[in-house]
Amino acid sequence: xxxxxxxxxxxxxxxxxxxxxxxxxxxxxxxxxxxxxxxxxxxxxxxxxxxxxxxxxxxxxxxxxxxxxxxxxxxxxxxxxxxxxxxxxxxxxxxxxxxxxxxxxxxxxxxxxxxxxxxxxxxxxxxxxxxxxxxxxxxxxxxxxx
Amino acid sequence: xxxxxxxxxxxxxxxxxxxxxxxxxxxxxxxxxxxxxxxxxxxxxxxxxxxxxxxxxxxxxxxxxxxxxxxxxxxxxxxxxxxxxxxxxxxxxxxxxxxxxxxxxxxxxxxxxxxxxxxxxxxxxxxxxxxxxxxxxxxxxxxxxx
DNA sequence: TTATTTTAATTTGCATGCAAAGTATTTGCA
DNA sequence: TGCAAATACTTTGCATGCAAATTAAAATAA
Numbered sequence: 537x538x539x540x541x542x543x544x545x546x547x548x549x550x551x552x553x554x555x556x557x558x559x560x561x562x563x564x565x566x567x568x569x570x571x572x573x574x575x576x577x578x579x580x581x582x583x584x585x586x587x588x589x590x591x592x593x594x595x596x597x598x599x600x601x602x603x604x605x606x607x608x609x610x611x612x613x614x615x616x617x618x619x620x621x622x623x624x625x626x627x628x629x630x631x632x633x634x635x636x637x638x639x640x641x642x643x644x645x646x647x648x649x650x651x652x653x654x655x656x657x658x659x660x661x662x663x664x665x666x667x668x669x670x671x672x673x674x675x676x677x678x679x680x681x682x
Numbered sequence: 683x684x685x686x687x688x689x690x691x692x693x694x695x696x697x698x699x700x701x702x703x704x705x706x707x708x709x710x711x712x713x714x715x716x717x718x719x720x721x722x723x724x725x726x727x728x729x730x731x732x733x734x735x736x737x738x739x740x741x742x743x744x745x746x747x748x749x750x751x752x753x754x755x756x757x758x759x760x761x762x763x764x765x766x767x768x769x770x771x772x773x774x775x776x777x778x779x780x781x782x783x784x785x786x787x788x789x790x791x792x793x794x795x796x797x798x799x800x801x802x803x804x805x806x807x808x809x810x811x812x813x814x815x816x817x818x819x820x821x822x823x824x825x826x827x828x
Numbered sequence: 829t830t831a832t833t834t835t836a837a838t839t840t841g842c843a844t845g846c847a848a849a850g851t852a853t854t855t856g857c858a
Numbered sequence: 859t860g861c862a863a864a865t866a867c868t869t870t871g872c873a874t875g876c877a878a879a880t881t882a883a884a885a886t887a888a
Binding site: 721748753754757774775 | 842843844845846847848852853854
Binding site for chain 1: 684685687688689690692693694695696697698699700701702703704705706707708709720724727728730731743744745788791792794795796798801802803804805809810812813814816817818819820821822823824825
């Protein structure tokens with residue numbers, strides 16, 4: 537156990553922290569055209585894949601905090617992108633339902649992945665795949681450590 | 683340009699987002715013993731490496747936002763970990779100086795990297811190295827895109 | 829059935845991340 | 859020298875992330 541590990545350049549975590557912040561920042565401008573933030577974009581992607589899901593399901597898919605999710609969904613509902621409906625069979629649950637505008641936003645968003653990937657001049661698709669696999673390992677290792 | 687890219691499972695960014703949040707969350711408990719947050723820990727690591735630096739230098743090293751840095755340093759100063767001194771040669775600048783307590787905290791922190799790495803059961807050191815290299819590429823590609 | 833426990837969301841308080849505006853100082857140029 | 863432009867920070871407003879407390883409803887046990 538040495539002090540050498542306590543160095544920023546040796547910290548996987550700091551790398552992740554910087555990379556995550558950098559890439560979220562990169563999304564900011566393209567997403568501004570859609571009038572949504574990055575976490576809101578994540579929610580939209582989840583809903584474009586599967587609509588009319590419970591908030592709990594959305595929390596699991598996106599890994600966004602439940603408390604934050606409430607606030608995020610409220611803002612998105614205010615923008616008219618979705619509606620939050622009570623589940624008639626279990627009144628504790630709420631179902632999130634995209635509005636036509638929410639559905640339509642997908643078309644405006646379709647080019648965003650390309651806009652972003654254009655900024656990665658030094659990473660090819662193989663490396664991107666490797667990176668995603670390694671990140672999955674990180675997330676899995678850290679999951680459910682209650 | 684297909685809709686298939688607009689899928690959470692195909693999003694490098696979402697992987698990064700989840701991984702970064704997960705790992706910062708993992709640091710929460712160990713750091714609570716030191717009474718600091720993760721960004722504060724990053725600042726401490728930077729200062730343990732090099733003390734008496736300007737705030738601008740700290741911002742560059744840590745990649746923490748300047749506005750946030752002001753707040754973070756203020757809290758750390760309140761805790762007695764550091765002092766913020768005016769640069770006598772350039773009164774716009776401030777120098778950050780660790781107190782003896784700030785220096786001493788390093789000893790209590792020395793085991794944290796091990797505590798964290800123990801949680802990575804499915805990643806070996808080679809993969810960790812690969813991951814860090816790939817993340818550096820990401821950060822570099824996205825830097826200075828003003 | 830009633831009481832206890834669990835589940836699903838919301839709310840609250842604190843700590844950032846980030847953009848934009850504001851404040852001192854210092855530089856640089858006419 | 860004098861003033862505009864650049865620097866180095868700080869402040870402010872908004873949007874999360876996260877833990878903890880709270881509320882409402884359903885499931886389970888007694």
